Amino acid sequence: MAVRSGFVVAALVALALSPTGAIAQSAGPQGTWLTQAGDAKVRIKSCGNALCGSIVWLKTPIDPNTGKPQVDDKNADPQLASRPIIGLQIFGDMRPVSQGKWSGHIYNADDGKTYESSISHTGPTSLRVEGCVGTLCGGETWTLTR
Template identity: 60%
Template sequence: MTYKLRLTALVFVALGVAQPAMAADDPTGTWLTQAGDAKIKVTKCGAELCGTVIWLKQPMDTDTGKPAVDNKNPNRALANRPIIGLQLFEGIRPDGPNKWSGRIYNADDGQSYNSHISVSGPETLKVEGCVGALCGAETWTRAR
């Protein structure tokens, strides 16, 4: 084996060792929304999960030319918060095996919904929001 091939093999081995294995039901990580318009970083915050917007496909408001803000929020005191950095999860706690429940904020309409989150595959996160018996779900994919 040539020096260059050995070095390449060592780099790949090192990368494989350096990246921690994710448990099959671990919701932490960075996720791309189903529409592909935002990345959400999910972390553990004590006993809860935090979900924070860390990237937007369109980070600038086309009307103002300024960074996108939470302008759909009915609370005018919160309507100028930047979307990037916005905390979407509220009280998301374990609710059974591979299931977390709480509330999720939707910046598209300024409303919070009862929510259930589950890992549906090694690269997919099912996010469900409900108002009463009416629910909608989307699948987020693990971002690279």
């Protein structure tokens, strides 16, 4: 589905952190980020000592095939396949690994799977989201929207 195309690469993620292991509020990636494809916005916030990220906007929030809001229909768990994409937490365990970098797992709504990932805060308005699936690695740059 084209709406979720940015999540395939986004399944490969990395986030910024402080050297002490505590997330630096003013210099961290907390905020709302537009994916490189421009098809989704992800709000990142602190969740204890980790970072969480949830989808808060879709360029195409209504599934053209059903006329209803986009749902997690690629999820293999039938109980989760009907949950809305908007509001879906795609990561919640991003932990500090070095200055300006977090690692953990990210959920890929394109295929309904979770992958190891990392995120790097590369500038005040840019976030590099990277990761690997087997030997295939990739990434994209997200832009701060607010």
